[in-house]
Amino acid sequence: MAAGKEIRGKIQSVENTKKITKAMEMVAASKMRKAQERMRAARPYSEKIRNIAAHLGQANPEYVHPFMQVNDAKAAGMIVITTDKGLCGGMNTNVLRVVTTKLRELQTAGMSVDAVAIGNKGLGFLNRVGARVVAQATGLGDTPHLDKLVGPVKVLLDAYAEGKISAVYLSYTKFINTMKQESVLEQLLPLASETLQPGQKANSWDYIYEPDAQTVIDELLVRYVESLIYQSVAENMASEQSARMVAMKAATDNAGSVIGELKLVYNKTRQAAITKELSEIVSGAAAV
Numbered sequence: 001m002a003a004g005k006e007i008r009g010k011i012q013s014v015e016n017t018k019k020i021t022k023a024m025e026m027v028a029a030s031k032m033r034k035a036q037e038r039m040r041a042a043r044p045y046s047e048k049i050r051n052i053a054a055h056l057g058q059a060n061p062e063y064v065h066p067f068m069q070v071n072d073a074k075a076a077g078m079i080v081i082t083t084d085k086g087l088c089g090g091m092n093t094n095v096l097r098v099v100t101t102k103l104r105e106l107q108t109a110g111m112s113v114d115a116v117a118i119g120n121k122g123l124g125f126l127n128r129v130g131a132r133v134v135a136q137a138t139g140l141g142d143t144p145h146l147d148k149l150v151g152p153v154k155v156l157l158d159a160y161a162e163g164k165i166s167a168v169y170l171s172y173t174k175f176i177n178t179m180k181q182e183s184v185l186e187q188l189l190p191l192a193s194e195t196l197q198p199g200q201k202a203n204s205w206d207y208i209y210e211p212d213a214q215t216v217i218d219e220l221l222v223r224y225v226e227s228l229i230y231q232s233v234a235e236n237m238a239s240e241q242s243a244r245m246v247a248m249k250a251a252t253d254n255a256g257s258v259i260g261e262l263k264l265v266y267n268k269t270r271q272a273a274i275t276k277e278l279s280e281i282v283s284g285a286a287a288v
Contacts, residue, residue, distance in 0.1 A: 004273070007266040011259055018255035024087070025248035031142055032178070032241035038143070039175060039234040046227035053220040060213045065221050066161040068191050073166045075112045077156035078102070079188065081172035081232055082122035083240045084138055089247040091173055091239060092121045095183040099171050102185055103131065114165065116152050118233060144233040146226060153229055157222070160189050172232040173239040179246065181239035188228065191221070 057063075080099055082092045099122075106113055117123035117136045126133050135152035159165045168189040174182045209216045 004266060004269050007262055007269065011262045011266065014255050014258050014262065018252055018259070021248045021251040021255060025245055025252060028241045028245035028248060032238065032245055035142070035234070035238040035241050036175070039231070039238045042227070042231050042234050046224065046231055049220055049224045049227055053217060053224055056209075056213055056217050056220070060217070063214050063217065065191075065217055067157075067189055067221050067225065070190050071160065071163045071166045073164055074110060075114060075165045076106050077114045077116070077159060077165045077168040077189075079116045079118065079153060079156065079168065079170045079229065079232075080122040080126060081170070081236045082117075082119035082125075083236070084120045084140065086121070087247060088240050088243040091181060091183075091243040095171055095173050096122065096125050098183045098185045099125075100129070102169060102171070103129070111166070114156065114159065116156055118149065118152070119236075140233070140237075142237070144230060144237060146230050149229055149233060150226060153226070157189070157225065170229065170232055172236045173243075175235045175238040175242065178242045181243055188225065191225075 078099070080096075082095060086092070103113060113131060114134045115126050115131045117126050117133055117138075118140070120138045123133065123136050123138060135155045137148055137152045140148060156165065156168050160168055167187060169185055170188040171183075171185040174184045176182055
């Protein structure tokens with residue numbers, strides 16, 4: 001029964017793997033709920049900043065912030081948001097495919113690209129394709145912290161304000177629902193005038209601010225861009241946990257199918273061995 005012993009060993013190995021994937025599925029489900037709550041809680045903040053900046057911009061049309069001005073530089077910036085860990089299905093592969101397409105498009109247009117990597121997977125990819133990584137943020141954990149994101153991203157924001165790059169693109173995985181996540185690549189800068197439009201209650205605002213409108217608009221638009229990046233990281237983390245939960249559930253189900261198939265093979269092998277032994281006993285008895 002050497003073959004049977006080998007099959008039993010395979011069954012035990014797959015059962016151990018199934019326990020691990022089931023535990024990872026449950027952990028991801030728990031983290032997913034917290035990530036979704038965090039993602040939804042961040043949305044009203046950026047929306048409020050956008051409305052205030054839009055109202056002040058309408059009240060002071062003579063001032064145009066550098067983030068809304070178009071530059072003619074032959075360079076672009078790209079913020080690539082991925083996960084630090086794997087085992088989350090094709091999530092990172094999909095977003096990096098979108099990034100690859102955009103990089104080829106920019107290079108074909110004769111533009112150089114400065115990249116900021118948020119997440120180990122994106123950093124490794126950008127290094128492999130030979131992209132110029134000017135800043136990085138890895139090891140964010142399960143909770144995004146704005147202070148860890150501002151430093152790396154500020155490199156591209158300052159470069160755009162100085163006119164060194166013509167556009168900044170943001171790539172991440174957008175959370176739609178538990179079963180569906182979408183890889184997106186958006187233009188972060190320059191800010192489109194359509195983006196900074198006041199909400200439906202356009203006539204119900206009045207602000208008292210100091211020291212002056214220009215200073216307030218400068219600070220608000222910087223905070224607005226930072227909030228967009230934070231929201232993207234929060235969306236990416238919610239997508240990561242959802243994708244990992246689905247991937248681990250599929251792995252657990254596949255392990256169960258493999259165990260069933262191995263047990264069937266084991267039973268067939270065991271029955272064949274028993275039948276062979278009975279045949280030998282019967283043959284021996286008949287010979288005597």
